[in-house]
Amino acid sequence: xxxxxxxxxxxxxxxxxxxxxxxxxxxxxxxxxxxxxxxxxxxxxxxxxxxxxxxxxxxxxxxxxxxxxxxxxxxxxxxxxxxxxxxxxxxxxxxxxxxxxxxxxxxxxxxxxxx
Amino acid sequence: xxxxxxxxxxxxxxxxxxxxxxxxxxxxxxxxxxxxxxxxxxxxxxxxxxxxxxxxxxxxxxxxxxxxxxxxxxxxxxxxxxxxxxxxxxxxxxxxxxxxxxxxxxxxxx
Numbered sequence: 001x002x003x004x005x006x007x008x009x010x011x012x013x014x015x016x017x018x019x020x021x022x023x024x025x026x027x028x029x030x031x032x033x034x035x036x037x038x039x040x041x042x043x044x045x046x047x048x049x050x051x052x053x054x055x056x057x058x059x060x061x062x063x064x065x066x067x068x069x070x071x072x073x074x075x076x077x078x079x080x081x082x083x084x085x086x087x088x089x090x091x092x093x094x095x096x097x098x099x100x101x102x103x104x105x106x107x108x109x110x111x112x113x114x115x
Numbered sequence: 116x117x118x119x120x121x122x123x124x125x126x127x128x129x130x131x132x133x134x135x136x137x138x139x140x141x142x143x144x145x146x147x148x149x150x151x152x153x154x155x156x157x158x159x160x161x162x163x164x165x166x167x168x169x170x171x172x173x174x175x176x177x178x179x180x181x182x183x184x185x186x187x188x189x190x191x192x193x194x195x196x197x198x199x200x201x202x203x204x205x206x207x208x209x210x211x212x213x214x215x216x217x218x219x220x221x222x223x224x225x
Contacts (some may be wrong), residue, residue: 044122044205044216046213067194099165102150102162102163102173103148
């Protein structure tokens with residue numbers, strides 16, 4: 001049974017600071033790693049994907065992957081009140097012939113950016 | 116470019132009834148997955164359809180069934196509804212391995 005663990009929070013961060021969100025996963029075969037942002041009552045929105053060890057940066061967001069430790073993190077720099085949302089970590093496995101299996105999600109971390 | 120569209124947006128059903136939810140994938144996407152998200156939880160994978168067949172199934176009872184049509188659109192059917200089936204049902208489409216989610220169907224079972 002694949003599992004993804006996240007601290008549910010809430011995580012409170014002052015505006016302009018760095019928000020750090022963490023996620024661990026149980027299946028060592030996991031190959032794709034995603035961070036989704038979900039506002040209350042809305043559907044998840046993909047903000048970052050990462051497939052190899054190391055850091056991947058996109059604007060104010062940086063995803064970090066450490067497969068040896070089975071650990072994924074998301075850093076949000078210069079946090080804004082609009083970043084307040086639930087952040088979902090998800091993993092899956094790629095099929096050799098193309099495509100991928102269903103996503104396994106964590107329960108999400110509720111992030112609050114304090115103005 | 117239309118994204119993933121789901122219908123209806125909201126639905127209220129009575130215990131024991133049956134419900135059908137619909138999903139049209141993003142243009143160019145050939146794979147459709149369905150997820151159930153209970154309040155305060157992460158989405159749970161129900162099943163995935165590819166080439167009109169169920170390719171993978173999560174830990175959900177047989178009351179949950181689906182279908183994919185030749186145009187890649189999909190339906191999720193739930194029979195014998197239980198109160199615990201109340202949730203946000205999300206459809207996600209993909210080509211290769213990038214997933215795009217629809218806005219979801221909020222199902223309330225009373």
